[in-house]
Amino acid sequence: MDARSYIEDNRDGFIAALGEWLAIPSVSADPAHHGDVRRSADWLADHLRATGFPTVEVWETAGMPTVFAEWPAADPTAPTVVVYGHHDVQPVVPVQEWDTDPFTPTVRGDQLHGRGASDDKGQVLFHTLGLRANLAVSGAQAPPVTIKLLVEGEEESGSPHFADLLIRHRDRLACDVVVISDTTMWDSDTPSMCVGMRGLTDCQIDVYGPESDLHSGSFGGAVPNPARALAELLAGLHDEQGRVAVQGFYDEVVEISAAERGLLAELPFDEAAWLRTANSPVAAGEAGYSTLERVWVRPTAEVNGMWSGHTGAGSKTIVPRSAHAKLSFRLVPDQDPLRIQERVRAHLLAALPEGLRAEIDFTGPGVRPCASDLESTAVQAAREAMAKAFGTRIRYTREGGSGPEADIADILDAPLVFVAVGLNSDRIHAPNEKVEIPLLLKGAESVAYLWDAYATALRD
Amino acid sequence: MDARSYIEDNRDGFIAALGEWLAIPSVSADPAHHGDVRRSADWLADHLRATGFPTVEVWETAGMPTVFAEWPAADPTAPTVVVYGHHDVQPVVPVQEWDTDPFTPTVRGDQLHGRGASDDKGQVLFHTLGLRANLAVSGAQAPPVTIKLLVEGEEESGSPHFADLLIRHRDRLACDVVVISDTTMWDSDTPSMCVGMRGLTDCQIDVYGPESDLHSGSFGGAVPNPARALAELLAGLHDEQGRVAVQGFYDEVVEISAAERGLLAELPFDEAAWLRTANSPVAAGEAGYSTLERVWVRPTAEVNGMWSGHTGAGSKTIVPRSAHAKLSFRLVPDQDPLRIQERVRAHLLAALPEGLRAEIDFTGPGVRPCASDLESTAVQAAREAMAKAFGTRIRYTREGGSGPEADIADILDAPLVFVAVGLNSDRIHAPNEKVEIPLLLKGAESVAYLWDAYATALRD
Numbered sequence: 033m034d035a036r037s038y039i040e041d042n043r044d045g046f047i048a049a050l051g052e053w054l055a056i057p058s059v060s061a062d063p064a065h066h067g068d069v070r071r072s073a074d075w076l077a078d079h080l081r082a083t084g085f086p087t088v089e090v091w092e093t094a095g096m097p098t099v100f101a102e103w104p105a106a107d108p109t110a111p112t113v114v115v116y117g118h119h120d121v122q123p124v125v126p127v128q129e130w131d132t133d134p135f136t137p138t139v140r141g142d143q144l145h146g147r148g149a150s151d152d153k154g155q156v157l158f159h160t161l162g163l164r165a166n167l168a169v170s171g172a173q174a175p176p177v178t179i180k181l182l183v184e185g186e187e188e189s190g191s192p193h194f195a196d197l198l199i200r201h202r203d204r205l206a207c208d209v210v211v212i213s214d215t216t217m218w219d220s221d222t223p224s225m226c227v228g229m230r231g232l233t234d235c236q237i238d239v240y241g242p243e244s245d246l247h248s249g250s251f252g253g254a255v256p257n258p259a260r261a262l263a264e265l266l267a268g269l270h271d272e273q274g275r276v277a278v279q280g281f282y283d284e285v286v287e288i289s290a291a292e293r294g295l296l297a298e299l300p301f302d303e304a305a306w307l308r309t310a311n312s313p314v315a316a317g318e319a320g321y322s323t324l325e326r327v328w329v330r331p332t333a334e335v336n337g338m339w340s341g342h343t344g345a346g347s348k349t350i351v352p353r354s355a356h357a358k359l360s361f362r363l364v365p366d367q368d369p370l371r372i373q374e375r376v377r378a379h380l381l382a383a384l385p386e387g388l389r390a391e392i393d394f395t396g397p398g399v400r401p402c403a404s405d406l407e408s409t410a411v412q413a414a415r416e417a418m419a420k421a422f423g424t425r426i427r428y429t430r431e432g433g434s435g436p437e438a439d440i441a442d443i444l445d446a447p448l449v450f451v452a453v454g455l456n457s458d459r460i461h462a463p464n465e466k467v468e469i470p471l472l473l474k475g476a477e478s479v480a481y482l483w484d485a486y487a488t489a490l491r492d
Numbered sequence: 493m494d495a496r497s498y499i500e501d502n503r504d505g506f507i508a509a510l511g512e513w514l515a516i517p518s519v520s521a522d523p524a525h526h527g528d529v530r531r532s533a534d535w536l537a538d539h540l541r542a543t544g545f546p547t548v549e550v551w552e553t554a555g556m557p558t559v560f561a562e563w564p565a566a567d568p569t570a571p572t573v574v575v576y577g578h579h580d581v582q583p584v585v586p587v588q589e590w591d592t593d594p595f596t597p598t599v600r601g602d603q604l605h606g607r608g609a610s611d612d613k614g615q616v617l618f619h620t621l622g623l624r625a626n627l628a629v630s631g632a633q634a635p636p637v638t639i640k641l642l643v644e645g646e647e648e649s650g651s652p653h654f655a656d657l658l659i660r661h662r663d664r665l666a667c668d669v670v671v672i673s674d675t676t677m678w679d680s681d682t683p684s685m686c687v688g689m690r691g692l693t694d695c696q697i698d699v700y701g702p703e704s705d706l707h708s709g710s711f712g713g714a715v716p717n718p719a720r721a722l723a724e725l726l727a728g729l730h731d732e733q734g735r736v737a738v739q740g741f742y743d744e745v746v747e748i749s750a751a752e753r754g755l756l757a758e759l760p761f762d763e764a765a766w767l768r769t770a771n772s773p774v775a776a777g778e779a780g781y782s783t784l785e786r787v788w789v790r791p792t793a794e795v796n797g798m799w800s801g802h803t804g805a806g807s808k809t810i811v812p813r814s815a816h817a818k819l820s821f822r823l824v825p826d827q828d829p830l831r832i833q834e835r836v837r838a839h840l841l842a843a844l845p846e847g848l849r850a851e852i853d854f855t856g857p858g859v860r861p862c863a864s865d866l867e868s869t870a871v872q873a874a875r876e877a878m879a880k881a882f883g884t885r886i887r888y889t890r891e892g893g894s895g896p897e898a899d900i901a902d903i904l905d906a907p908l909v910f911v912a913v914g915l916n917s918d919r920i921h922a923p924n925e926k927v928e929i930p931l932l933l934k935g936a937e938s939v940a941y942l943w944d945a946y947a948t949a950l951r952d
């Protein structure tokens with residue numbers, strides 16, 4: 033029995049279990065779904081017990097729960113690995129744009145469609161299959177390294193309580209390495225390992241003007257219009273070079289070195305193909321940087337949503353009483369989310385026209401950017417395990433988005449290694465999210481090998 | 493019996509009838525209410541028959557119907573008056589901000605609350621009371637002038653089919669003067685007559701980018717963001733002086749003369765009180781013009797609504813696939829709505845970033861601005877009739893908004909006279925619309941006198 037055969041033989045049961053989990057709409061951003069997020073945690077806890085984890089706990093936070101599971105190695109001196117993923121999912125609006133119901137998982141050929149299939153339930157669940165494969169091959173009752181699964185419930189809401197949780201449980205989470213399974217590979221033919229991620233902070237801005245909507249004939253042109261003012265604030269977030277115009281925004285940014293630029297430029301990047309994946313006819317962004325640099329090593333400001341006044345059928349000639357937008361800022365080393373929040377707030381308030389009032393609410397403390405050490409044993413061993421599973425060289429990439437990886441590395445004082453099999457074409461955060469089933473199985477196979485490799489390599 | 497006593501004696505029945513009509517949610521902008529607009533037309537037709545009009549017809553259009561009623565003078569050589577108003581109303585969202593249900597008319601002291609109470613059902617209906625008062629005083633079986641009531645059903649949607657209707661029925665609508673009852677007075681203590689109105693054209697702009705929402709971590713900063721682009725387009729509608737930045741926008745604007753500026757400046761304008769009515773802490777607009785000039789004699793561009801991407805609870809870190817806004821432009825003599833549409837479209841499309849697509853749909857042909865001749869007999873007689881009813885001098889004002897008045901004057905080749913009793917504080921187009929009942933009664937009294945005056949004055 034080898035790991036690959038075990039995994040192929042157990043493919044159907046694995047997909048069936050993942051389908052059960054995907055049917056739970058664990059949308060952490062929507063309070064109406066908080067009960068579902070709890071059901072999702074309970075489902076996972078039951079599944080991990082059934083997998084054989086001797087310790088499975090649902091850890092409460094001030095928000096949604098994290099699932100923790102531990103399976104000690106037989107050898108008490110074996111290294112310890114924390115595996116991180118999340119069980120909450122993105123909202124599904126506009127739901128009418130899904131070809132199949134987002135919470136009715138559907139297999140189509142080699143793909144499994146449903147919200148969370150790629151981000152991140154599929155990638156969490158391949159660890160159970162990979163661990164069972166490792167045990168099946170070794171015939172042992174316990175893994176070669178101590179495995180601690182840590183599956184968060186608020187990653188899609190910016191992990192507002194996760195750092196507190198890590199601090200609270202720091203001792204139980206002690207480990208030699210943190211394996212993160214929540215990223216994407218270069219493409220299905222070019223497996224790769226992420227070695228850096230952008231951070232994030234996001235906010236809602238509410239601009240208030242007259243206390244009620246006004247007739248634009250009677251008042252238009254003579255009072256401040258909150259929608260127009262908000263449009264001007266949003267337009268003022270960038271300069272003509274596509275740089276973020278917030279004062280001090282770039283103060284702590286580590287500029288990419290010539291060596292790094294060269295490494296990125298060597299990647300087989302096909303911009304036309306990337307644009308097809310993005311469904312965008314053109315690339316556009318900060319002047320002086322390539323597309324990969326723009327999404328991996330440069331910070332951004334994005335408008336994620338906005339609304340004001342009349343948005344229904346027909347005309348309504350009003351000066352709206354208020355206008356609202358949701359903004360997010362991607363951050364790179366060494367930007368600090370809290371400092372960026374202060375600077376964004378100051379920038380927006382300074383630009384607000386007289387007679388209007390604004391409220392700016394940031395979602396929690398934000399997410400810090402992070403990076404892996406390419407030369408470390410932990411990264412090299414993982415790259416070799418993946419190479420064995422995929423049968424090809426594993427390349428290095430970075431990732432434009434992130435979860436709470438920087439916090440995990442800092443609080444647990446352990447290096448980060450990214451082992452994950454998502455694709456940019458998986459439509460995560462968009463309608464019709466899917467995952468490639470063969471890649472999930474390669475993920476399982478990779479960790480089946482990796483735990484054996486770490487049992488030796490991390491003792492050095 | 494004098495007109496005032498007759499009107500006071502019949503106040504309760506008048507308010508009861510108006511309440512019945514206001515209960516019909518005749519929102520022409522919302523297709524879901526088109527059946528109600530038809531019910532509103534039928535209610536009015538029945539009411540006019542009951543009032544005594546020998547001819548009452550519901551005139552179909554390609555949209556919502558107009559009600560026409562004619563009561564010929566006994567003397568076939570008497571002058572003919574067309575009275576214009578509308579029976580459709582504005583939408584009522586946000587409905588939760590109404591203190592009482594918008595379609596459950598409620599008397600509170602001297603006020604009647606409900607959508608359409610002031611704009612325009614209350615002002616249409618005072619004509620039936622005024623005409624009955626005129627007949628009660630004269631004891632005649634027919635009015636001293638031929639009255640042709642013309643009550644439109646699509647004014648709040650920009651009157652897209654009304655010009656066609658006027659052309660089709662031009663012969664039956666032949667008249668010596670058009671009396672418009674759809675404007676406001678200076679305030680309840682300072683009755684006034686409108687002598688000019690701004691025109692209007694409005695559109696929806698839809699900006700499309702990627703074919704689906706994108707994860708802002710994976711794609712943000714490297715593809716065009718439609719929400720950001722729309723914000724920039726909206727911000728670019730004005731220059732730093734608050735002037736509309738669309739090329740050619742002011743080409744046909746008749747600049748206000750020094751004499752007109754003086755007349756406006758003499759009005760007892762209390763900017764602080766006006767701002768309280770507007771519920772806005774400051775006035776703001778085009779540099780170099782007073783507040784009254786900004787709302788009466790200067791054209792504008794306003795954002796009436798906008799929406800894009802995630803607008804629900806929590807965060808969703810996406811690049812949205814599309815962004816949308818509703819814009820309206822107030823026009824002054826001699827701007828032409830169709831020319832302005834061309835220029836706005838050209839301006840917006842020229843400013844659109846590469847890689848995005850925009851659709852710009854204007855609502856019909858727009859509304860042309862209009863003005864009355866202050867020196868005409870028709871205006872002078874109406875001013876005297878109002879002075880008799882209100883017991884005070886009637887001032888001249890302009891109005892910032894308009895219906896299809898310019899079309900009526902042009903197509904029927906008759907002068908416009910504005911006899912109306914709305915107030916800027918009536919919250920038309922906003923939650924909690926109301927009308928002052930005593931002013932509706934003064935409106936009825938004014939026209940009771942006016943028909944006698946016109947019987948003589950318009951023969952000259």
